[in-house]
Amino acid sequence: MPTVRIPHLHAVILAGGSGTRFWPLSRELSPKQFVDIFGGVSLITHAVRRVASLAEDGGVHVLTNQQLLDELRNHLKAQAELADVSIDYLAEPIPRNTAAAIALAAAHLLSLNPDAIMVVLPSDHLLKDDERWERTLRVAARAAAQGRLVTLGLQPSYPETGYGYIHAGAPIPGVLEGDIQAHEVTAFMEKPDRATAERFLADGGYLWNSGMLVARADVVLTELARAGERAATPDSAGSAKIAATARDIAAFGPAAWTSAEAIARFAALPSVPFDKAALEVSPTVAVVPTDIAWSDVGSLLALEHVAPADEDGNVFAGNVVDIDSHDSIVYSQDRLVATIGLESLMVVDTVDATLVAPKERAQDVRLMVDKLRAAGAPEIVESRHSLRPWGSWTRLVKGRDFQVKTIDVLPGQRLSLQSHEHRSEHWVVVEGRGRITRGDEVVELGPNESSYIPIGTVHRLENIGDTVLRIVEIAVGDYLGEDDITRLADDWRR
């Protein structure tokens, strides 16, 4: 069945978080949504692909923060399967939780289309079953067109205590497609204790609150404003201010969002989730129950989905050799991890850091990240591997005055025409075929050929072969930061 686009639908993907509970797989500059361990493409690529074909004109708005904007743009531009998707990048003034972020996105969409319906999706979930997903979204959009704030409710498969629940009420007449039917909402429930979660599961009328919202952009703002006027809960007291501020800031266009004034006004807003600020206190809501295959990637326990469990309940991925472990997760990106007799433990190994913890403490990885941040550990900021729109690089070693990287350039791609003020570079081609620009000179090099780029010399590296071009780069200089780069021309307008 060909996908039918939903009129006025705009997708808003929230991609601002760094995912501290996913460390060491996520880093501040390479957050969870970039992680590509589930099915080979990143979570954000999954999220964009999932809605691009449904949204009007294929338009997708990715809302992130200033720090991540460049990385995110580089990352998504490098995804071949998103080549025909038009992505609108938006940087919120400063991170201020989802009520402020969704309000700003709503105000922005209204300026594009007064009838805009927005579907707001987090970027850190896995979702299969495309046909049901599309049908669910179409039903939600129809309920949204009636002026409701619509949330997607997932059929619980076990008594999870980490999510909020929604109790579904009467079906909304006529808002259905096959077995997918919109319902009134009887109640929103906080994260329950174990006994309550078991009761919810047995009852059958309770749904997990997925955090996925579908609503008209104008309704988002008016419901926030009304929630603020009623101020029924402390969390909704500032909602009117959030709506008004979002309208004011959006009026100046996204380029002005990171102005000092916008930042100051956004910073003055309460930091509240949209659910608390509006959804849970609004009289005009709906829920669409759905049983799509959905997985939270909220913590490292999501690694249980990267491979089938063995007969002892272990999930091993990568270069792992085990003796006698049970119920454990051992994930290695590259290096050898040898484990003996582990019980309900998780071991996550990356090129520069290893985490070992009981599975039941998966939530406490965030405490570790706090501790590492306080200690100034570089391993929370970035990894030794960095994706680029033209390929990637991996740092092999960094000394005081030198640094060695491998640089992989994809076929047909080239780096920007650039120069450095503080470092010289020695390049040796080890695989593939490249064209190197060095000042006025252009040479073609193959394996075992080298070039030297002195400080200040304008240069460029280009893959002219059919396979990956790999070079080893030895940079020597008194400053080796990535920001020592002057770009004269760039295929990605960086």
Added chain:
Amino acid sequence: MPTVRIPHLHAVILAGGSGTRFWPLSRELSPKQFVDIFGGVSLITHAVRRVASLAEDGGVHVLTNQQLLDELRNHLKAQAELADVSIDYLAEPIPRNTAAAIALAAAHLLSLNPDAIMVVLPSDHLLKDDERWERTLRVAARAAAQGRLVTLGLQPSYPETGYGYIHAGAPIPGVLEGDIQAHEVTAFMEKPDRATAERFLADGGYLWNSGMLVARADVVLTELARAGERAATPDSAGSAKIAATARDIAAFGPAAWTSAEAIARFAALPSVPFDKAALEVSPTVAVVPTDIAWSDVGSLLALEHVAPADEDGNVFAGNVVDIDSHDSIVYSQDRLVATIGLESLMVVDTVDATLVAPKERAQDVRLMVDKLRAAGAPEIVESRHSLRPWGSWTRLVKGRDFQVKTIDVLPGQRLSLQSHEHRSEHWVVVEGRGRITRGDEVVELGPNESSYIPIGTVHRLENIGDTVLRIVEIAVGDYLGEDDITRLADDWRR
């Protein structure tokens, strides 16, 4: 008190084992005795230094196997504190347990000195308290001079079930120095169960069998022969053959020990520990009880000695950040290891492999090594870091047709004059100052300068500065093994 050399004393250091229970810190080509985590120098350096000043003429015989001989020689030659020690390197024909090894060493020493007294030391123990150690050895040598096989017995400090015990009998009149006194032996005991070990500890007359032997070389051979004639136990049945074969092989000199004939004859010997083959069945033995501070480095549990335990009983060494662990060992050579809530676990992290296991399974690391060997894992053979007499190298990455290393050359040192048949090398100096020979050309290079060594070109690298010379080497070729090297001149006659 200046050290007094012991007449006729020759030290024999057994350095053949690879220490599989110490993986990943030990590797087949970089075995446990090379590990330098205890006080900064390797275990074998400790062992050599400990006896060099006591042995006649400072002579030390290191007995190892053919596979390790070069690595061992390189390693010990690079130890500045052993510069004035004359080391005699001996390679046993093939590994055949300690009875054969000690017999061969004894026969060799007899050819050097008919009155030789040998002290046989394993190379995988830590020992402090030099003054008591020297006195212990002098007392043992005096008992040995009477024609006894003398073993050193350690005062137990806890009820260890992993060692054999010795019950000390009457003092041997006149063989003492201060409070160190040689005793008759009442009995040798196998490894006890826990209750027995506790009884031994409470009794006070039982000693740990240290595996350290002091005896006249001729007595070693005659006692082996007599044990074989009596054949009191299955383990002693082949002892006479061991003694006779050792005399035969030693007669041809160490250079002939690795001849096909010597290997065949050695291979036909029973593989028995010397204790079983002779010591425990000999009527002419003695023990010298001593309470020197001694630590077995038999398993990774020895890592408990690398740093003081914290108040929760944890020992952390290296780049380790922990939350809430107890009674655990976390050792990192280089990378970040983050641990949460571990209980009695050990995590050992090296540049290319990580081991995670409960402490109580420390002995089972050998099973892991067996499993890795069966899987052909390169991580059991060697690490990415290799010591050389002139310095060291570290492999950063190895691709199919290229390899990147950092090479550190110590001040005043140089590599051999060499060439390769299968690889070219690109060198970039990143620290220090070097002189590079390339064919007929000799150039001096500093940081940010480079050289290219084509296949087949004779070349040499030399440190001509006062600090370490560090270069990055990119080798490109269809074969990258360390054995593709033709040496034309070498300061170490390799």
